[in-house]
Amino acid sequence: MIKVTAMDVPYLDTMVRHMIDQARYPFAERTIVVDRPAAFAGKYRERPRASEEDLNRLLKQLLAEGVIDHVREVDMTPKVVQEVMERYFVAGGDQVPTHAVTGGPIYATLYGLESISSDYVLQMDCDMFFYTGAGSWVSQALDCLRHDARLWLMMAHPGPPAGPLGQSLAGNNAKRALWDSEMHIWRFRTATSRYFLCDRRTLHKRLQPVLTHGGCAPLEQCISQALQRHGAFRGNLGDVQNWHLHGWYHRDPFPNWAPALALAIANNQIPALQRGEYDLRLDRDRDRLAWQHLFAGINQESARATQPSAIEHKPNLSGLPVYTTVETMRIESKKYESIEVVSRANTRGSAIKVAELPEPKQSENKHDMAATAASDVPLAVILPVRDRAGQRLRNALQSLHWQTIGSPIQILVVSHGSHPQINHELAQICQAENATLLTIGNANIPWNTPLALNSGIRATLPNVPFLMTMDIDMILAPNFVEVVLEELAREPAALVLCQSAD
16 A cells, blocks of 8 residues: 655655565555645645646556556545544544644544455555565564564565664664564664554554644644553564665655666665665755766666666666755865864853754764764754753753654753852763763853853854754654754745744
8 A cells, every 4th residue: 555645746656666666575465555635734834745637647557557456535524534444443533633733634544454355454644755675574574573563564674674683773773673583673663654564453452542732633643642552562574675765855856766776776776875864865965966966877887788678677767967066065065073163152251152063973883874864954953951960861862863854963061150060960960861961151140041052053063054952851752853954954044933832
């Protein structure tokens, strides 16, 4: 089951064929579920989309060529909506909206699961790439589901492996996952709704709505909480023979590059920076350049080949832009191995003591080091504080590290006028949570929020494009930074203000 909207039209044909082909599995049915909301909301509001006529034309073509077996429209009849919601939500199903506050689908995914003729369902968004090595990743995942009832969801390996068996994850995934040496899978206590294989019966009457200000949290958060309540897991294959990549960025050049990307990934051809990274980030200069260099190499190889079969598989590189921002690439790919933040003075003339940024953990595996650097988010975060430390600050810092797109490249805790014993505790917390402590002023100077914030802002790395300030008693949703950066990418000059809930 592949979920589709009008936003997917520019790359729909390529992606549907690729995903079904790389599954290498004799599905009982191959169905596209079409979601046609009256209006797109949340982060999807400004995304480009094609006409419904273009969507219908592509769906008709896929049916005619036998790529898929069915096209099903999401049934928005109130009675059907209520029945489906109540089948999955143990209580409050009638209060759950069809779409989350982010604009992502809730009902369309569940309706799609219920529309299939079998209980075992592989549901996917239309932006997933797969590499399948030996055998079928779907067959392996099904075996895992049948072997362990605590596995509710199964997926391929998250991104190209960053290392050997049992050491193949990098970044935040490596911190979150448990390695199962018997089944050779990674176990997660959280879910994603981008795609997963499941026995839909395990989700029946197991979900609870995660209500937030203005609506319901995304479906993946509802499933994640259900996993944790019931001691269940999402499993990812760990045999490093199969993996997936998520097309995180859908604007140019993604639609034009999709055919070349699909072909390269199916042939296990990737740039080094993609190892350990499950998101395909063509919004970043260094990632675009790395993929473009890969395509150029493939193109040259194909041109030299004399076998007709090799020429037939030559990627269509027409229209690929030529990027010459060498300086941008140099800055973006900097590994931040040794960074020193210079001391500055505030307007009162008193010294600001600025700690050095902690050096990254060293790894003997070069892929691990490259993947860790690649997962850094180009964002600096400033947290002002006075005479407060403890678990609240730990929670705030940890919520910055569990972000779905990676940790901010720089986190600064600015202690203005705190007592020495508090600063000592703050230093220990910052060291444990990979943050930098700045101490300014003394206890005799009144609390000054602008001074604390501006001191932190002036201490940020000069080449980090985005800044965020937050109090130390805030906990961020895992997709918080992703949503904020999407807004800033659309309007770089904007100031993004975010609602909070007590």
